[in-house]
């Protein structure tokens with residue numbers, strides 16, 4: 447069965463291809479000639495993931511899944527959440543986003559936060575969602591060089607290191623996206639989706 451992953455992020459694509467072990471013909475947006483700016487107009491991760499996967503299904507008639515991720519900080523009432531990519535502005539600068547988070551948490555003791563990923567899978571017009579969460583803390587300052595986004599200021603509770611101090615493999619085993627994708631892959635491999 448053909449399955450579109452609504453992304454052109456090669457890293458995400460390779461990761462899932464490996465997990466699916468050839469059971470599905472996985473296509474990315476380039477593979478289906480999609481150059482659209484896919485709308486993300488909702489105010490929740492669930493809404494945006496769903497909007498993206500249905501956009502592809504409705505336009506191309508292909509089964510599809512899409513993901514959406516946010517960093518949810520307890521002391522900031524769940525911010526930046528669905529606005530994580532553009533928290534400090536439309537230029538989507540990771541440095542500015544991290545600086546804004548650190549400034550807002552200045553002198554705040556409660557550093558609890560979590561990353562949450564929602565994956566929306568649409569097969570024959572029917573949607574199933576999968577959630578992955580990693581709980582952790584926002585550090586006082588940046589630590590580490592690897593990864594992307596908020597990785598240098600996020601330390602998962604099951605480690606003494608920030609995400610940016612971990613190898614990709616190590617991070618994927620416990621990360622929000624890794625956990626959501628594991629659930630998606632288990633569902634697809636169980637045959638329940640067909």
Ligand code: IMP
Nearest residue numbers: 513514515516517530531594595596597
């Ligand atoms: P997306 O939905 O995967 O595009 O993620 C939205 C935004 O959340 C990204 O632009 C990053 O700022 C942040 N983000 C998502 N996943 C991660 C991660 O694994 N580490 C750090 N930041 C992330």
